[in-house]
Amino acid sequence: MQMTPMIESFVMHFGEMGSRWGFNRTVGQMYALLVISETPLSANQIAEALSVSRGNVSMGLKELQSWQLIKQHHVPGDRKEYYQSAGTIWEMANRVFEERRKREMDPTLTLLRGIMLETPENKEEIYAQQRLQEIHDLLETISKWTSELQQMNPDTLGTLMKLGSGVGKVIDMKNKLMKTNKTPERKPDNE
């Protein structure tokens, strides 16, 4: 497994970014390699391509599997396991969002819910609880929203994305059509 300069630049970059996306450098590089490789790769090929120990690759594969980002590929008559990236790019992005939601938002939501149940002891805590409530509501909204987006079918999602901020107009239109009485608390919408 010898990487061409083009492929290497992408793999190395993904390694650097990896830490920002929630995994370490080697895991990022491994994933990049599997994404741009048409054929599945064995653990040894990965280790060789990235100049990294076999053990490290083993741990990285475990991690990528826990993210459900790769799948195994068994070749009959060959005892080695081969690995390749799983699903379309959109599906992969979904996995990453999902996993990050679990890691970044869910634990905080749980903590905040617990705190909201406590009885404030003084003026500071009353104020604190108010802010925590706001944070909780925001996180919950974002969390629900993203998980629902993920359940939408890709076509609708595509339309939605391409609409961009034009979605605001669509919502105005809907509101007009439905002649809702419970008008927005504040000012009427304008972009």
Added chain:
Amino acid sequence: MQMTPMIESFVMHFGEMGSRWGFNRTVGQMYALLVISETPLSANQIAEALSVSRGNVSMGLKELQSWQLIKQHHVPGDRKEYYQSAGTIWEMANRVFEERRKREMDPTLTLLRGIMLETPENKEEIYAQQRLQEIHDLLETISKWTSELQQMNPDTLGTLMKLGSGVGKVIDMKNKLMKTNKTPERKPDNE
């Protein structure tokens, strides 16, 4: 600055999560403290509350300022600077999204654009370029989409969020209303 158990549990938790949100433990704790404190705090108060060095606080404040998450508060006749969290919870979330977009997506988009301009040298590179193009398009869509969401006014945004996956129905409705004959069945083309 003595923290009550409730406040401490939140501050400590935010410290732990901090690393997942793009800053280190101390910065996360500092921000949590400023968010739940009704009155602005001096650097020394922060250092004392968190049992952390004055120098560390100084660096943390710099970081939070670079994220535009806090603002200074000057008290006439007092030489110390005081700090408090800036804006509403929604605005803060926006800041974090914005900053993360800059750090997590923009550099990759730049790199990918560069690679797309290269001439593939062999079969592997042709395949690789195709996948990189897909990643590029996805990132660009998400990037544009999120930055447009952020420019929407909070009410529309709120409606949109509350709609959740119901937004799919709204879009279907819109498509029906606009009923063009050249409706593409397979690929949802752009508007």
Added chain:
DNA sequence: TAGAAGTTTCAGTAATTATTGAAATTTAAA
């Protein structure tokens, strides 16, 4: 069931990242 091929585990170590604290710098009242 033996043993070769392959994978995983994890203690030790390397690399990276965060923190301290003392010195240098800045700030503002007198």
Added chain:
DNA sequence: TTTAAATTTCAATAATTACTGAAACTTCTA
């Protein structure tokens, strides 16, 4: 200005995180 109060900087060091490689384990075939 001067000077004391406050802040920032950064080299040294602590804490954390990632990686290696050899041993333990698993799996498949004969």
